[in-house]
Amino acid sequence: MRIPLMAGLTKILLPLLLLLSVAAASSPSSDAEAVSRFQEYLRIDTAQPTPDYAAAVAFLRDQAAAVGLEARTLEFAAGKPLLLLRWPGRRPSLPSILLNSHTDVVPSEPKKWEHAPLSATLDEASGRIYARGSQDMKCVGMQYLEAIRRLRNAGFVPDRNIYVIFVPDEEIGGHEGVELFVASKEFKELNVGLVLDEGLASPREEYRVFYAERSPWWLTIKAKGAPGHGAKLYDGSAMENLMKSVEALRRFRTAQFDLVKSEEKAEGDVVSVNFAYLKAGTPTPTGFVMNLQPSEAEVGIDIRIPPSVHTEALEKRLAEEWAPSSRNLTFEFKQKGSVLDKLGKPAMTIANSSNPWWPVFEESVKRAGGKLGKPEIFPASTDARYFREVGIPAFGFSPMANTPILLHDHNEFLSKDEYLKGIGIYESIIKALATHKDDGIDEESRAEL
Numbered sequence: 001m002r003i004p005l006m007a008g009l010t011k012i013l014l015p016l017l018l019l020l021s022v023a024a025a026s027s028p029s030s031d032a033e034a035v036s037r038f039q040e041y042l043r044i045d046t047a048q049p050t051p052d053y054a055a056a057v058a059f060l061r062d063q064a065a066a067v068g069l070e071a072r073t074l075e076f077a078a079g080k081p082l083l084l085l086r087w088p089g090r091r092p093s094l095p096s097i098l099l100n101s102h103t104d105v106v107p108s109e110p111k112k113w114e115h116a117p118l119s120a121t122l123d124e125a126s127g128r129i130y131a132r133g134s135q136d137m138k139c140v141g142m143q144y145l146e147a148i149r150r151l152r153n154a155g156f157v158p159d160r161n162i163y164v165i166f167v168p169d170e171e172i173g174g175h176e177g178v179e180l181f182v183a184s185k186e187f188k189e190l191n192v193g194l195v196l197d198e199g200l201a202s203p204r205e206e207y208r209v210f211y212a213e214r215s216p217w218w219l220t221i222k223a224k225g226a227p228g229h230g231a232k233l234y235d236g237s238a239m240e241n242l243m244k245s246v247e248a249l250r251r252f253r254t255a256q257f258d259l260v261k262s263e264e265k266a267e268g269d270v271v272s273v274n275f276a277y278l279k280a281g282t283p284t285p286t287g288f289v290m291n292l293q294p295s296e297a298e299v300g301i302d303i304r305i306p307p308s309v310h311t312e313a314l315e316k317r318l319a320e321e322w323a324p325s326s327r328n329l330t331f332e333f334k335q336k337g338s339v340l341d342k343l344g345k346p347a348m349t350i351a352n353s354s355n356p357w358w359p360v361f362e363e364s365v366k367r368a369g370g371k372l373g374k375p376e377i378f379p380a381s382t383d384a385r386y387f388r389e390v391g392i393p394a395f396g397f398s399p400m401a402n403t404p405i406l407l408h409d410h411n412e413f414l415s416k417d418e419y420l421k422g423i424g425i426y427e428s429i430i431k432a433l434a435t436h437k438d439d440g441i442d443e444e445s446r447a448e449l
């Protein structure tokens with residue numbers, strides 16, 4: 001009895017065990033290799049203000065060669081290389097997909113980290129990889145390459161050209177990175193139909209996706225008034241004039257912030273107002289003159305505006321309510337980002353089915369087991385704005401769910417499992433975008449989106 005039973009079981013179990021062991025033998029080891037390649041990239045010191053771009057590009061060129069991608073290093077500003085990789089499609093005349101990531105990272109204060117920010121330590125107990133750039137955004141750059149590696153190993157060939165770029169300068173504004181690239185003939189030759197760029201980590205189980213950005217308005221308000229004795233109460237002093245402005249702006253700030261706190265609006269949907277500096281007083285070698293009301297005072301403000309806001313109305317409010325000349329106030333823009341693209345339309349990418357790229361993107365994330373939150377406006381700035389400015393659709397997306405938002409913070413980390421899951425997500429996205437056939441996209445997307 002025992003022998004036939006065993007034989008029967010073996011017949012059923014053996015193929016199953018073999019199948020399991022094949023999967024078990026290949027997948028964990030290739031995952032471990034992918035993680036160690038990620039760590040290697042994280043260990044290259046590309047922190048501003050002195051990023052080692054040469055080392056990063058050398059590493060990435062090796063990776064590209066191993067994956068089988070064509071590589072070109074472009075340099076639009078001296079010492080700031082941009083690496084352009086190409087995976088040729090079967091129908092290169094179709095609009096291409098451009099996968100963007102920046103190689104530079106912000107500096108860190110190593111003493112305030114649990115693990116050195118350049119060590120890329122994998123904490124075995126928690127599975128977290130600690131490093132500057134683990135979220136912003138060396139993860140995404142390597143995930144693009146790992147996803148392409150897997151697709152190529154599986155014999156997949158894209159219809160469209162797929163381009164992957166590794167760009168410098170993002171953390172200091174991108175003016176000598178993507179801004180110059182977008183204006184170049186090399187960029188025009190790529191015939192880009194859709195760009196993917198960075199998003200943010202999500203503490204929830206849904207990934208976040210961004211279709212627009214707020215524009216910065218950096219401005220100063222200056223007040224003038226009659227100087228006077230510190231003991232005298234009188235109207236129209238510079239400080240009094242300025243403080244009225246500060247108070248009015250602070251009330252507006254509170255109202256906008258309340259909309260976020262009550263979850264009526266997302267962070268990117270409100271106008272943020274933050275005071276950057278206050279400047280007033282008559283200095284002495286040890287401090288300030290205390291019995292003198294100064295004749296001038298100044299405040300610096302960082303305002304961020306979503307593309308849905310009527311900017312003319314806001315500027316009118318600034319002139320009439322927050323910095324009126326009737327109170328001897330003047331204002332000056334240090335930076336005034338436009339919420340419109342170069343065609344005069346709001347600089348946003350449509351994130352619903354009227355944009356043919358959107359359902360393809362959305363479905364491909366779901367197919368890979370990811371959940372997508374409601375599309376959002378990015379609260380700060382990324383290089384995606386330069387693409388949207390010239391009318392090219394761009395989504396901001398970094399597949400990091402169940403992860404605290406730690407970009408630019410101490411102890412920035414990404415869990416190993418979340419990193420690996422993200423590779424699978426990109427595999428699905430790239431495959432879908434690369435093969436999607438829609439005449440609407442191919443003939444009209446550049447004009448319409």
Ligand SMILES: [Zn+2]
Pocket residue numbers: 102136137170198
């Ligand atoms: Zn970034």
